[in-house]
Amino acid sequence: MSEQSKEVAKSNHLPEAEHVYDGGLSVVHQDAVKDPGIEPHRVRMTDKSKKHEKAAARQVVWLFTLSMLGSAFALYAYFAFPLSADLITVRNNTLFLGTGITLGLLGIGIGAVHWAKTLMPDNEVSEDRHPIRSSEEKRAAAIEIINLANQESGFSRRKLIRRTLYGALALFPLPGIIIFADLGPNPGDKLRHTAWKPGTRLTQDPFGTPIKASELTEGSVFHVIPEGLNPEQEDYLEQKSKAAVLLVRVDPQILKEAPEKKDWSYQGIVAYSKICTHVGCPVALYEQVTHHLLCPCHQSTFDLVDGCKVIFGPASRPLPQLPIYVDEEGYLRAQSDFLEPVGPSFWDRSVKA
């Protein structure tokens, strides 16, 4: 294309001038292909043949009739397929009631569209658009109204009134925000403590049976909650959300333990928090061969024999370990609570309270 034929729209005018007041980088071609106008109407079968028109009308009537039958069937199905303790009745009720309603709806829908497409005129009509921008007179009139309002109220003139109004408007929502402060208590140090106390017995989730060290064979996994935690208590789920533990026995030879955590395990039995350090899902999958713990939510993977370090996935911190010991009867007990907060990271988790 030649440089001459390129002109910025500003200096040119398309026929529809009111729509072209600034074309920016747009180029307006003087020899653009001419618009031949709306394509002539294509005659439908129903336009030219009485037979087809009648057939279409009949089809619409049938569709609306089908809708009536469908709705009537839905009413019938509601009573004919009652629910009982037998779960197959739930399926039948859903299926037949739903099918009836479906026919009732689709009959109307398809009928109406078919009616519009075959029997109503399908000549395309053109209508003018008008620029969204108000006319100059209207804009002037609007400005005049604003000026008048300003004059009458003295909004610009009375500075002190205006500024105190701004101040009042800025402050008045604050009480509306602060009253939401009682939605929840100060988190305090609740995130740092769990239901584990020195000497708490490890019990099986969910029935609370105490666990003897001898019950754990190598490779077996127990889902553990602290003794005394029961569903009747008010804060059962909150406590369980923090205290859930995974108990695993591995070959003591392969266990890599930090010197200060040497006595946290018992003959290869280790207890780790089950709450993922990423966003708190239960790390419920244990891979016996590799000794990996996997979180099913976001696939963070922890190496059980190496202090539950993160070896894959979005988590960053190892799962906290629960120090355990065995009492004289052979039951597993916690030496203490976890020594760090369990679960997802939070801003001040490492700040000593």
Added chain:
Amino acid sequence: MSNTATAKKKNGFLAGTANYVDERVGVAGILKEFGRKIFPDHWSFMLGEVALYSFLVLLLSGTFLTFFFQPSMTDVIYNGVYAPLKGAHMSIAYASSLDISFEVRGGLLMRQVHHWSALLFVAAAGLHMLRVFFTGAFRKPRELNWVVGFVLFVLGMAAGFTGYSLPDDLLSGNGLRIIDGMIKGVPFIGTWISSLLFGGEFPGHSIVGRLYSLHIMLVPALILVFLAIHLVMLVLHKHTHYSAAGRKDSNIVGYPLMPVYVAKAGGFFFIVFGVIMLIASFFTINPIWNYGGYDPSPVSAGTQPDWYIGWLDGALRLAPTHIEFMLGDNTVSMNILLPLIISLVFLALVAAYPFFENWVTGDKREHHVLDRPRNAPVRTAIGAAGVTFYAVLWAGASTDLIATNFKMSLNQVLVTMQISLIVLPIVAFVVTKRICLALQRKDQEIALHGRESGRIVRLPHGEYIEVHEVANEYDLFKLVDYKDYQPTLARPNAQGKITIGARMRAAASRFYFKDSVSPTTQTAIEANAHHTHEIEEQVQKAIENQK
């Protein structure tokens, strides 16, 4: 007025009613104004309609559910008809969800209608957004309506998530647990916000009731308000139409509202409702009874969020290992913040795109004729890159399922996704832009030389040619009717300085338009028509000679 009123009165009940209403609300004037308003017809314009109608279905089915659902987290022992859970501890919310499913006729049907239409609502809204994006319907004067639509899409996700959490089953509880973990990761205020939201420690006894208020009141009210704004603006702007003969920025071509559009759009509501009902009658969604009530300890593997939350979950999964760090004594959970920031930036870019493109083109005209995506190659390519980015995040939410179903290593799948998240959008951009340019050249070729007809003719001197069929004027117009933009230079301003803004704008316009294909001109077509005509004559002559 009174003349017509008395005249109408004699015409029976309908006319009487019309007269009654008109004398009180002036309905005749409204009908005169809007009754024959023109609406253009195209299948892609139905996507927004699907979203609107699914929302209506959501309101209807949701209202039914509120009559039976009890948003309480008080512990009960289940004693309903579902035998496997008899005697189990659960919240009243979960128990009442089970009762709706098993003990209310049509209850399960309505639950499934509600869930399916929620999935459809967000899907249709998303596709509608893509249609608006790829056809440039967001250009002036519709930028603000794009933002309103964007808000509606986000509200749709919010409505979906708050609803998903209500039954208090194992899956929804785990979803909340993830939200809790993410909130706690926010620096400084995280634990406070979590405590406020849950009314203390997770899960507490408040969250279901609170989400219920949001889900059945605040969020739908906001959606209704924004829908109203969206539709008022639609009427104000009048609908866009696709480029074709007779369609200009200064007119609107289509069918009148009454009767054709009322019948089509009204009928379409029943079709959408009917299809949702059909799916809900035959296909189970969210079988909460399989999962059991929420318990923080168990979790089932291979669980997925509803599809529209997938991309956020994927963002969480794709975060690299060990990017949490300490800032003094404080923990900065980058593994949570990074996905959050990336998702928010992505959303912000989507919302801001119309304003960016407007800045680049500097085009202050009103646009009512839609672009074919190929005619805006860089915009289309940016859209494709965005879709790809979203899609990788979305697939990222299924890394475990991909790995187990295709017997691949989970680790490799995840690493591939991480790389794909950065590489694939770039690939998508380049490939899409090339395809658009190629399609534009193909259009040019057809405009100039016509369509290859497959008719091979041998000329007297032995040359074989393929006869090209010239496009008719209506088809031709579709190929050449688009706006042509050329890159700009960084020009000095009134003070004679070339500002950084001007330089950036020049660079952006080069990026957008440097290899754009200009529409074929009348002159070019005529010049070629002459040439085509010559060939045609030769062919005719050859045929006559043969005879």
